[in-house]
Amino acid sequence: MESPQHFAHIGVTGRPMVETGHVTVIRQMTYQPVGRGAAAVETLTFHRLRELNDGGTQRADFHVLAVVDAGHGTVTVDFLPYGLGARSAVWIAPGAVHRWDDIAEVAGHVVLFVPTAPVTRATRELVADPDRVAQWSVPDADWPFVDAARSHLLLEASAPPVGASTELPEILLSALIARLRPPHSAARPVNPTFRRFRSSVETHFREHHDAGYYARALGYAPRTLSRAVQQATGRTAKAYIVDRLVLEAKRLLAHDRLTAAGCAGTLGFPDASNFSVFFRTATGMRPGAWQSMTAVK
Structure with a gap:
């Protein structure tokens, strides 16, 4: 545009x-x-x-x-x-x-x-x-x-x-x-615990990938947090964090044209290799393959 x-x-x-x-x-x-x-x-x-x-x-x-x-x-x-x-x-x-x-x-x-x-x-x-x-x-x-x-x-x-x-x-x-009245994508009711978790993930997902961090930061037992996220989304807290990281990685690869090393630095991974393994495990594709597939010609 x-x-x-x-x-x-x-x-x-x-x-x-x-x-x-x-x-x-x-x-x-x-x-x-x-x-x-x-x-x-x-x-x-x-x-x-x-x-x-x-x-x-x-x-x-x-x-x-x-x-x-x-x-x-x-x-x-x-x-x-x-x-x-x-x-x-x-x-x-x-x-x-x-x-x-x-x-x-x-x-x-x-x-x-x-x-x-x-x-x-x-x-x-x-x-x-x-x-x-x-x-x-x-x-x-x-x-x-x-x-x-x-x-x-x-x-x-x-x-x-x-x-x-x-x-x-x-x-x-x-x-x-x-x-x-835009609908909510989650079919299950959204509870206050999940709202706090969701907000915290949105703020900190680039630095913290561990569900345990969010449980400690929000003052919940890990099991309590996991149950709240499962009730709201049908996914575990860890899976929710992974999905958010994958979405941002796809955006960075497709739009910002970052390399695996650039994505690793932006998303808090130790190095390009670590990020590449994460991305391939989550999506079944290497970062470079995803980037090529979404390239604007």
């Missing part, structure tokens, strides 16, 4: 990559507020997104929330394809590697916002939830409310930032998120 020139707050940086005779630019998109009254929310249509999109892989430090009115298409988020259809929504969290594969026939809007933009406790918890699904269909009964919330947000986001109006898009973004 090229830099949205009329959205002054979105900056895009590119890193050239030379590979098998092809030169590709992998883009890192950053949210860059301009001035003290800069908005924390930006909006654009899918028509404008098509003008900006070059079909490349992107990784943003802000949230991307799309609401589809009509048409069909696809988007890839963290290496998984998702369909775009009428009355569906897509939520791409900061750090996720994504690519708009096919949006030629899609109509709707995209909302870009920083993690701190929502103003209510419930919507901030949704924004911080790493297990929120990436794509879902909006129930017919909910659609009129979603449409109304979006329309009000679009109207306020287009207004000049005068006085308190700079806060209104954030308030209306919260209303839209609340009306969209």
Whole structure:
């Protein structure tokens, strides 16, 4: 995606990559507020997104929330394809590697916002939830409310930032998120112990790979923590940590084009060999093979 020139707050940086005779630019998109009254929310249509999109892989430090009115298409988020259809929504969290594969026939809007933009406790918890699904269909009964919330947000986001109006898009973004009600990917109930564990893993997974560390840090017996994680996810605490490390490793290999040594340093492994063994055990592939498979040509 090229830099949205009329959205002054979105900056895009590119890193050239030379590979098998092809030169590709992998883009890192950053949210860059301009001035003290800069908005924390930006909006654009899918028509404008098509003008900006070059079909490349992107990784943003802000949230991307799309609401589809009509048409069909696809988007890839963290290496998984998702369909775009009428009355569906897509939520791409900061750090996720994504690519708009096919949006030629899609109509709707995209909302870009920083993690701190929502103003209510419930919507901030949704924004911080790493297990929120990436794509879902909006129930017919909910659609009129979603449409109304979006329309009000679009109207306020287009207004000049005068006085308190700079806060209104954030308030209306919260209303839209609340009306969209993004589902949680875990079928089991999320308990407070797991919430604390999940938050701690998200903060420390690069330095600490041992489930025992999180049990000690959170003040739980290892068995208590393991039971809570199993109840919430169906996985052991160790498997949850491994899955988070693998996801970040895939992002670093595919988007940042890091070597095994670079991934080892970033993710807290002693050396490239140790990381390579970990990655191959978890995925069945060598890091270099994964990187080649996901290369943008």
